Amino acid sequence: MAIRFSTDDFDREVLESEIPVLVDFYADWCGPCKAMAPVIDKLSAEFEGKVKVGKFNVEDDLEIAREYGVSSIPNLKFFKNGEVVDTVIGRITEEELREKLAGLLIAEERKKR
DSSP states (O other): OOEEOOTTTHIIIIITOSSOEEEEEEOTTOHHHHHHHHHHHHHHHHTTTTSEEEEEETTTOHHHHHHTTOOSSSEEEEEETTEEEEEEESOOOHHHHHHHHHHHHHHHHHHHO
16 A cells, blocks of 8 residues: 655655655545556555655645646656655556556666676
8 A cells, every 4th residue: 555645744755765755746536646546556565675666746746746746637747865866747557657666676786886
C-alpha cells in the first residue's frame, strides 16, 4: 500500500529521503487518479525498501502542489536527493511506471560506484 504523504511529513518523507521517492499528486474526485491507484499500490509493494512510493492529495495542501507545478492530475513526480528528476502527467501503464522506477534505481546504483 502506498504511503499517504501529508503537509506535516512531506519534507521528512520526500525531500530528506535516503532513497528515491515517487509522489502521486492526486485528488479523490479524479477518475484517472482512481484508475492509477491500484498500479501505485502494487508498485509500492514491489519496490518496497528501494523506492518510497506515496500519494499526496492536492486538495489537502494547494501550496505544495503549486510549489511543484502541479496543475493537472494525476501528476507523478520522481524525487532523488530532494529534487524532482522526472515527471509524468496523466495516466501511465503499469509497465511504463515500473520501467521509470527501475531507471531511478539504476541511476542510484551508478552513483554509488
